[in-house]
Amino acid sequence: MQSMSALIAGFGLGSMYGLMALGFHVTYAVSGTVNFAQGSSMMLGAVLTFAFAQTLGWPMPLAVVLALALCALYGLVVEFMAVRPFASRGSNAWLIATVALGIVLDNLVLFTFGKEPRSLPSALAVSPLSLGGQGLGVYPLQVLIPLVGLALAAALHLAARRTRWGVAMLAVVQNRDAARLMGIPIKRVVALSFALSAVFAGIAGVLIAPLFNVNADMGTLFGLKAFAVAILGGIGSAWGVMAAGLLFGMLEAGITSTLGSGYTQILSFSLVIVALALRPNGLFGRAEVKKV
Amino acid sequence: MSRLARRTLLSSAIALAAAALSGTALAADTIKIGLVTALSGQSALAGEAISRGMQVAIDEVNAKGGLLGGRKLELVRRDDEANPAKGVVAARELIFKEKVAVLFGGLDTPVSMAIVPLANQEKVPFMGPWAAGTGITRNSGNPNFAFRVSAMDEIVDVAMLQYAQKNFKTAKPGLILVNNPWGESNEKGLKAALAAKGVAPAGVEKYEGNDLDMVPQLTRLKAAGADTLFLVGNVGPSAQVVKSLDRMGWKVPVVSHWGPAGGRFTELAGPNAREVHFVQTYSFFGKATPVRERVVKELMAKYPAIKGPDDITPAVGVANAYDATHLAALAIAAAGSTEGDAVRQGFYKIGRYEGLIKTYDKPFTPDNHDALGPNDYVWAQFIDNRIVPVEN
Numbered sequence: 001m002q003s004m005s006a007l008i009a010g011f012g013l014g015s016m017y018g019l020m021a022l023g024f025h026v027t028y029a030v031s032g033t034v035n036f037a038q039g040s041s042m043m044l045g046a047v048l049t050f051a052f053a054q055t056l057g058w059p060m061p062l063a064v065v066l067a068l069a070l071c072a073l074y075g076l077v078v079e080f081m082a083v084r085p086f087a088s089r090g091s092n093a094w095l096i097a098t099v100a101l102g103i104v105l106d107n108l109v110l111f112t113f114g115k116e117p118r119s120l121p122s123a124l125a126v127s128p129l130s131l132g133g134q135g136l137g138v139y140p141l142q143v144l145i146p147l148v149g150l151a152l153a154a155a156l157h158l159a160a161r162r163t164r165w166g167v168a169m170l171a172v173v174q175n176r177d178a179a180r181l182m183g184i185p186i187k188r189v190v191a192l193s194f195a196l197s198a199v200f201a202g203i204a205g206v207l208i209a210p211l212f213n214v215n216a217d218m219g220t221l222f223g224l225k226a227f228a229v230a231i232l233g234g235i236g237s238a239w240g241v242m243a244a245g246l247l248f249g250m251l252e253a254g255i256t257s258t259l260g261s262g263y264t265q266i267l268s269f270s271l272v273i274v275a276l277a278l279r280p281n282g283l284f285g286r287a288e289v290k291k292v
Numbered sequence: 293m294s295r296l297a298r299r300t301l302l303s304s305a306i307a308l309a310a311a312a313l314s315g316t317a318l319a320a321d322t323i324k325i326g327l328v329t330a331l332s333g334q335s336a337l338a339g340e341a342i343s344r345g346m347q348v349a350i351d352e353v354n355a356k357g358g359l360l361g362g363r364k365l366e367l368v369r370r371d372d373e374a375n376p377a378k379g380v381v382a383a384r385e386l387i388f389k390e391k392v393a394v395l396f397g398g399l400d401t402p403v404s405m406a407i408v409p410l411a412n413q414e415k416v417p418f419m420g421p422w423a424a425g426t427g428i429t430r431n432s433g434n435p436n437f438a439f440r441v442s443a444m445d446e447i448v449d450v451a452m453l454q455y456a457q458k459n460f461k462t463a464k465p466g467l468i469l470v471n472n473p474w475g476e477s478n479e480k481g482l483k484a485a486l487a488a489k490g491v492a493p494a495g496v497e498k499y500e501g502n503d504l505d506m507v508p509q510l511t512r513l514k515a516a517g518a519d520t521l522f523l524v525g526n527v528g529p530s531a532q533v534v535k536s537l538d539r540m541g542w543k544v545p546v547v548s549h550w551g552p553a554g555g556r557f558t559e560l561a562g563p564n565a566r567e568v569h570f571v572q573t574y575s576f577f578g579k580a581t582p583v584r585e586r587v588v589k590e591l592m593a594k595y596p597a598i599k600g601p602d603d604i605t606p607a608v609g610v611a612n613a614y615d616a617t618h619l620a621a622l623a624i625a626a627a628g629s630t631e632g633d634a635v636r637q638g639f640y641k642i643g644r645y646e647g648l649i650k651t652y653d654k655p656f657t658p659d660n661h662d663a664l665g666p667n668d669y670v671w672a673q674f675i676d677n678r679i680v681p682v683e684n
Contacts, residue, residue: 005540006508013505115336117528119560128539138507138539211535212504213528213560217333221502256508261471261498 005138006257007250012142014249015149019204020226021233021241022153023197027079028235029173030193033087033094035078037102038201039223044105045071045202046209046218047113050120068202074105075198079191102223110216117218122210145207146246152200153242160238165192232272234285244283248272322366323359323630325350325620326386328379328407329398329422331371335526338399338554341606342421343369345613346396348590353621360628365621372398376406383407387416393630394419394620399554399609401425401474408438415632417639419620421613424448424549425477429661437636439656441616441649441663442608443550445474448571449481451666452547453489455569456520460545464494466518468509468533470525470551471498478524478549494518501529506536514542523548523568530568531560538564545569553606557674565674569682572672573664574611574649576601577680583648587614607679615647619655619663 020042024034035041045067052063082097124141160166171179172189180186205219212218225248233244251271256264281287327346329339350365358364368390372379379400386392387410395411397404399422411418412433420428420440429440456462467482469475479496486493494516497509510533513521523533523546530551537544548570558565576584591598591610604610622645624630627638639656646652655663671682 006511009505009507110332115333116555117531117560118556119531119562128541130541208504213531215528218502221500253505253508257511260495260512261509265500 006253008138008142010250010253011246012138012145012249013253014246015146015242016204016208016222016245017226017229017248018233018242018245019149019152019207020201020222021230021235021245022156022238023200024227024230025235025238025241026156026197026200027190027193028230030169031083031087031172031190033083034098034227034230034235035075035083035102035194035197036095036098036227037078037105037223038197038226039219039221040102040105041071041074041078041198041201041219042205042208042222043109043216043219044074044198045205046120046212046214047109047205047216048202049206049209050118050214051113054118054120064206067206068199071198071202071205072195075195076191077101078198079194083194084187084190106216106220113216115216117213117215120209120214125210139211141207141210148203148207149242149245152203153238156238165189169193228269228272232275232282234282236286237282237284240282240284247283322364323624324366324368324386324390324392325617326383326390326392326395327367327369327398328372328382328386328395328403329369330374330400330403331369333374335374335399335554338422338606338609339371341604341609342396342398342613343367344591344595345421345610346617348587348594348610349614349617349621351590351594353618359621359625360630368392372400372403374398374400374403376400376402379403380406380410383410387411387414392416393624393632393635396421396613396616396620397423397428399423401428401477402472404428405473408433411437415636417620417623417632417635419616421616422609425474426481427477435633435636436661437632439616439619439639439661439663441619441655442612443571443573443664443669444662445477445549446481446484447662447666448549448669449478450485450488451571451669452482452522452549453485453491454666455571455671456522456545456547457489459569460520460547462520462545462547463491464517465491465520465522465547466494466513466516467496467522468506468513468524469496469498469522470529471500475524482522499525499529499533501526503529504532506533507540510536510540510542514540514544518544520544521546523570524551525549526551527553527555527557527560531557531565534561534564534568538562543567550608552674553608553672553679555606556677558677567673569671569673572670572679572681573608573668575670575672575679575681576604576607576611577678578670581648583646587648602678605679611648615649615652615663618647619645619652 020038023038028034048067048070049063052058053060082101083094086093125139128139168184168189171184229245229248230241233241252268255267329342331339346367350367354364370382372382394417397420401423404423408431418438422442424443424445426446429438469479495513499506546568548568550571552570622642623635623638626641627634644653672679673682
């Protein structure tokens with residue numbers, strides 16, 4: 001039972017990493033850039049949901065939809081302010097510009113939302129699940145999270161192949177110049193990918209908020225781990241990053257419950273390095289072919 | 293140069309010098325008390341509590357005519373963002389530029405540990421109104437300039453074991469500690485306290501400040517047969533421990549350091565928050581004293597957001613800082629100057645002082661720089677949003 005609950009907890013945590021890592025994947029695939037402050041987008045989703053649902057007392061579905069819409073807007077701002085000006089000139093300064101914008105957002109939230117950690121109640125995180133009278137050690141929400149994560153990865157996969165914008169994205173990934181010649185609005189596709197990326201992070205934030213404490217720096221460590229996961233899975237593969245997320249989450253929970261928490265960070269990140277040394281393009285990634 | 297011009301020049305030079313002199317005279321008029329603490333970030337509320345406690349005490353001293361023949365006290369604050377490096381930069385500024393007479397620290401042990409060597413080196417008395425790390429006052433400085441009016445880990449750890457043994461008949465406690473210098477300080481203290489009583493711990497588990505699931509750690513402690521948990525961590529992760537226990541359906545007594553007092557513990561941890569018994573140095577809901585009534589009244593008058601004792605949070609920050617500021621003022625008065633070493637020795641000369649937390653009698657000696665001891669601690673729990681003393 002002990003390993004069972006660790007497994008489920010790790011699965012829930014891992015799908016959260018995966019969801020955030022999907023955000024890295026979406027923009028990287030299309031534009032070769034990412035929002036390094038993905039953790040801030042996650043925090044924004046959680047904080048806005050809290051503000052709408054708790055502070056203003058609006059119904060939860062409305063609060064979530066509105067929060068995610070604003071996350072999308074924030075994604076557009078990131079692209080417009082911190083990525084486009086640099087990427088269009090071939091500079092890599094978007095690396096630090098996105099981090100800077102994330103810090104600005106964290107501090108703005110600190111200023112407006114306040115400094116105290118708060119808690120977002122959820123009906124799915126009140127009484128834990130039990131199996132045959134034995135507590136499983138997880139809330140229903142923790143089972144819902146991986147389901148949502150996998151469903152979103154599947155939706156992304158389908159949307160990329162079945163919708164106009166999805167096909168446009170794929171076209172941009174395959175050949176930027178040809179896509180532009182075919183009349184695909186590249187700038188808008190890239191902007192859209194950033195909006196989508198922020199929405200993924202926002203969903204992770206909304207889902208995790210009832211389990212966690214809502215505050216301005218809740219996303220920092222998550223963003224970092226999600227990036228490790230994205231690289232581990234092979235940032236170019238949607239299924240890859242999702243699978244790597246689940247793997248990483250279960251690895252963490254597994255190490256903690258068997259060897260003890262003192263070893264978790266050391267071992268899990270060491271294993272990431274070993275995995276990357278053996279497969280430099282990630283577990284599920286393919287080497288990028290440079291065409292001359 | 294004509295004689296007139298020369299005279300004008302001379303007189304303006306004199307005027308300038310006079311202005312400069314009077315300027316320094318004015319500045320020397322106030323005695324600056326420095327404070328380096330977190331004023332932004334997660335712990336900002338705690339920093340604000342320390343500021344309020346200090347300010348009310350300073351206002352009282354000033355209302356009575358100040359110190360050293362009428363010099364007023366002035367509070368100078370700097371933000372350390374809970375970061376030791378930033379804390380040291382701020383402390384240097386307060387020592388060298390503002391020339392503070394006494395430097396107060398904040399709630400983060402790592403920050404205070406970084407500042408104390410500087411205070412010892414520059415011979416500026418350091419006063420800790422919150423951070424409980426044992427090494428802050430028990431440092432290698434000779435002479436030692438660090439004093440404290442707060443709990444101290446090593447003593448808290450002994451008190452935690454005593455309390456648990458008395459109230460929960462603890463025989464095999466499990467330790468669940470935050471993975472930082474504060475957690476380490478208590479790991480050492482708790483192990484020593486357990487060894488002194490011949491008790492073996494069921495296990496020692498650590499968590500990161502940002503972890504959201506402590507089920508794996510707690511499951512290990514449960515499997516090892518822990519009958520009580522000793523918890524050390526700030527309010528956020530402490531709440532995660534309670535929630536994780538809830539998910540596991542494990543009902544076990546939790547005896548905690550004072551982390552839960554730092555925020556909205558009940559909101560964060562849910563209904564089981566009240567099961568956690570934690571140490572405090574003061575509660576505004578304990579025994580009523582004239583000093584308490586006076587301080588509450590002054591706080592309400594000065595800060596409109598404070599409508600009553602409920603709003604004085606975190607209480608320990610306000611209470612410790614209030615008493616610490618008065619004791620520092622007494623030390624300056626006893627020293628008869630603001631010179632660092634004289635003030636340090638002034639602390640040893642303090643006799644009786646009727647404070648908020650207790651009536652102090654010779655609170656500091658060369659061997660003891662901590663004004664509070666185990667008998668001054670109060671055990672408390674959260675009932676709704678109030679920290680109230682546990683009734684045994």
